[in-house]
Amino acid sequence: MQIQELSTPALTVDLDTLERNLEAMAALCRTQGVGLRPHTKTHKTPELARLQMERGAVGLTVAKVGEAEVMTLAGLDKILVAYPIYGAEKLKRLAALARRLEILVSLDAEATAVELSSAAASQSATIGVLVEFDSGFHRCGIAPGPEAVRLAKKIQKLPGLAFRGLMTYFGQVWGTSDQRRLEADQAAQEVAKALDAFEEARLPVEIVSGGSTPSAEFAGRVKGLTEIRPGTYVYNDLNTYYQGACRLEDCATRVVTTVVSTAVPGHAIIDAGSKTLSSDPLRAGPSSGCGLVVEAPDAPLIKLNEEHGYLDITQSTHKFHVGEVLTVIPNHVCTCVNMHDEAFLVRGGEVVGCWRVAARGKIR
Numbered sequence: 390m391q392i393q394e395l396s397t398p399a400l401t402v403d404l405d406t407l408e409r410n411l412e413a414m415a416a417l418c419r420t421q422g423v424g425l426r427p428h429t430k431t432h433k434t435p436e437l438a439r440l441q442m443e444r445g446a447v448g449l450t451v452a453k454v455g456e457a458e459v460m461t462l463a464g465l466d467k468i469l470v471a472y473p474i475y476g477a478e479k480l481k482r483l484a485a486l487a488r489r490l491e492i493l494v495s496l497d498a499e500a501t502a503v504e505l506s507s508a509a510a511s512q513s514a515t516i517g518v519l520v521e522f523d524s525g526f527h528r529c530g531i532a533p534g535p536e537a538v539r540l541a542k543k544i545q546k547l548p549g550l551a552f553r554g555l556m557t558y559f560g561q562v563w564g565t566s567d568q569r570r571l572e573a574d575q576a577a578q579e580v581a582k583a584l585d586a587f588e589e590a591r592l593p594v595e596i597v598s599g600g601s602t603p604s605a606e607f608a609g610r611v612k613g614l615t616e617i618r619p620g621t622y623v624y625n626d627l628n629t630y631y632q633g634a635c636r637l638e639d640c641a642t643r644v645v646t647t648v649v650s651t652a653v654p655g656h657a658i659i660d661a662g663s664k665t666l667s668s669d670p671l672r673a674g675p676s677s678g679c680g681l682v683v684e685a686p687d688a689p690l691i692k693l694n695e696e697h698g699y700l701d702i703t704q705s706t707h708k709f710h711v712g713e714v715l716t717v718i719p720n721h722v723c724t725c726v727n728m729h730d731e732a733f734l735v736r737g738g739e740v741v742g743c744w745r746v747a748a749r750g751k752i753r
């Protein structure tokens with residue numbers, strides 16, 4: 390079957406591009422001497438997580454217990470839940486996983502550690518803990534320094550927990566290559582502050598987990614980092630492209646869509662709206678836009694309703710007609726993938742398979 394024959398809207402993944410992205414990140418990590426623990430929130434697909442592990446990943450990252458369950462059900466192990474999970478129901482499920490498999494969790498509060506400890510201890514499980522510190526994104530994480538050491542010491546005393554190291558997220562590393570290098574260097578100073586405090590306290594830190602896709606090329610500049618957790622790199626998207634962190638041809642994911650109306654002058658309507666592409670805005674490049682139409686880049690996708698996408702065709706040289714099949718590169722691929730039950734696999738324009746996006750919608 391050709392892409393054009395798919396029932397639309399449909400999420401497609403170009404396998405040649407995906408494989409190139411997987412190899413490139415694995416090589417980038419090897420040359421910089423850091424481990425790769427890819428964040429699976431981008432693809433939410435165990436088959437792809439396995440490809441990452443086969444290419445030398447030291448483990449996987451998830452944000453939610455439900456995502457960890459999907460990955461472990463598929464036989465995957467060594468999972469870091471890079472999110473401060475709170476709540477008895479979720480922690481009970483997490484401890485059940487930790488009885489059988491290596492589970493790490495990041496957290497930044499004693500209250501979270503106490504909850505996690507009682508869940509782990511009640512099931513005779515051991516959960517590895519990374520203390521999350523703030524290296525500049527100002528979302529989660531305690532200040533790098535004595536406060537982080539104090540939390541680590543408390544964790545060491547709690548039953549069912551094992552202090553394994555530190556975690557931080559470089560979400561602030563964003564923008565042009567120069568901006569990203571500068572921000573990565575600033576993050577490196579925060580990482581150094583954290584490590585100095587642990588060294589002073591003579592508390593060994595086994596894992597230092599950081600990184601992201603836009604910061605991946607600068608990981609080697611961050612002294613002490615043992616692993617990075619990029620997610621988006623597998624598929625890439627417009628946000629990555631407009632930062633210059635990938636080329637357009639490195640975007641592996643396209644949403645295949647059909648023009649369903651040209652009745653109203655000035656625009657063409659496609660069957661991909663916010664329930665297909667997600668409403669996440671562009672955070673890099675042009676100030677607006679809901680995705681890039683590959684076949685007609687001069688027709689901006691200016692607005693989304695739930696099931697309708699509005700192409701502004703007033704400046705376009707392309708002649709749009711009802712029934713025409715187009716392909717769209719999403720702004721933010723992670724939230725787009727989460728909208729789809731399946732990803733159709735494409736090689737050379739031919740649909741050669743399909744993955745179930747098994748962890749989509751796993752928000753608990």
Ligand SMILES: Cc1ncc(COP(=O)(O)O)c(C=O)c1O
Binds near residue numbers: 428558600620
């Ligand atoms: C904690 C954490 N780690 C890693 C990542 C991966 O970032 P990216 O998708 O830019 O590679 C994210 C992204 O949201 C994150 O929140």
